[in-house]
Amino acid sequence: MASELVPHPSQVAIVIPVFNEETVVAAFHQRLRAVIDPLPYSFSIYYINDGSTDGTQVVLEALVESDSRVTVVELSRNFGHQAALTAGLDQAEAEWVISMDGDGEHPPELIPEMLALAAQGYEVVLAQRQEPQQAGWFKRWTSEAFYRLINRIASTPIPPGVSDFRLLQRRAVAALRQMREYHRFLRGMVGWMGFRTVILPYTPAPRLGGHSHYSLQKMLRLAFNAIFSFSLVPLYIGISLGGVFLLLALLEALYVLSFWLTGRQASLAPGWSSLMFVLLFVGGSLMIMLGIIGLYVGYIFQEVKERPIYLIRQVISHSQSSRQNS
Known part of the structure; x- marks a missing residue:
């Protein structure tokens, strides 16, 4: 694989x-080092602590020393995964920037292949997750449903x-970096830019420990950000439903008018139940659209309001740590 890489030591930043x-x-860091140490690149590694409440910061500061x-x-608090990624991308200065999670599911072993594709001229290399068969049915179903929906609308x-x-x-x-919207869906923003892109399939590795912090609530919030940031289809649905209801109202008016024109108005029975059904249906639809x-x-x-996407408490690098200890 090393022979496929560019021979000069280009700068590569990894945002985690x-x-x-x-x-x-x-x-994870030891696993990452085992992959990148033999590669002919100048690496910089950015760990973004997204407001951790355990001892993550202490461990990260030890990595700076070593x-x-x-x-x-x-960061000053937990701003969310997309904001933390944005903070890392804003800090990273390199020819190529790789973003990945630090729980082990994104295998560092894929980095040489990503760099080889970048050396061929691709400006964006997307790692595409291939779900293993043992993955939970709920996760597979929700993921497939989300991508099917977002690509349709x-x-x-x-x-x-x-x-x-x-x-x-x-x-x-x-x-x-020019796209500073507050509600961020980076995978959609990257696709919107339109740079030369290649897909690199991979099978996720098991987590190194612990459990995923991406709860159902966070996944739903990300899905809403994707839908409402990249699509006006929900508004078009409201307009279409309004047009359908107006057409039905016109047909109902013509139907009732036909009874009066033919002298059969006595056969018009009070439709209390159907009226209530229509009122509830239309009222519920209006509430949803509102x-x-x-x-x-x-x-x-x-x-x-143009509030910042994130706030930084401190940035710690090896050079700063060395000066403080001297």
């Missing part, structure tokens, strides 16, 4: 957001199984 991973981050390539960016295609394990060329990183419109307004409200 972590949250409450004190039990696995040291083992590996001069490590920089730790500690959004104008930006997002390949199924693509997460935030990717390589970006410097030009792509610079373009991504809720959808309210979500869009809420997203706009949060964007126009």
Whole structure:
């Protein structure tokens, strides 16, 4: 594999957001070092501590002492996975930037292949997750349903199984930095940019320990960010439903008018049950559409405030640590 790589030591930055991973981050770093140490590149590693409440920061500071390539960016609180990734991308200065999770499911062993593809001229290398058969049915079903939905209603295609394990060329990183929206769905934003892209399939590795911190609530929030940031289809659905209800109302009016024109108005029975059904159905539909419109307004409200995507408490690098100890 090394023969396929570029011969000069290009700069590569690796961005790794972590949250409450004190039990696995040291083992992950050793695994990462075993992969990148033999490669002919100049590596820098950015660990983004997304407001961890355990001993993750202590472990990360120990990594700074033991590996001069490590920089730790500690956020002031938990801003979420997408914000933490953004913080790392803003810090990283390199020809190529790789983002990945630090729990072991994104195998570092894929990095040489990603760099080989980047050396061929691709500006974006997307690692596509191939779910193993033993993966839970609920996870497989929800993932497939989400990608099927977002690709149907959004104008930006997002390949199924693509997460935030990717390589970006410097030009792509610079373009991504220009997009400062508060509600972030990076895999959609990367697809929207349109740079030369290649897909690299992989099978996720088992976690090094602990459990996933990506709860159902966080997955739903990410899904809502994707839908309402990249699609106006929900609003079009509301307009279409309004048109259908107007057409039904017109047909009902013509139907009733026909009874009056033919002198059969006495046969018109009071339709209390059907009236209530129509009122409930239309009222419920209106409430749903008002809720959808309210979500869009809420997203706009949060964007126009122009609050920062994240706040940094401190940045710790090996050079800073050396100066403090001297």
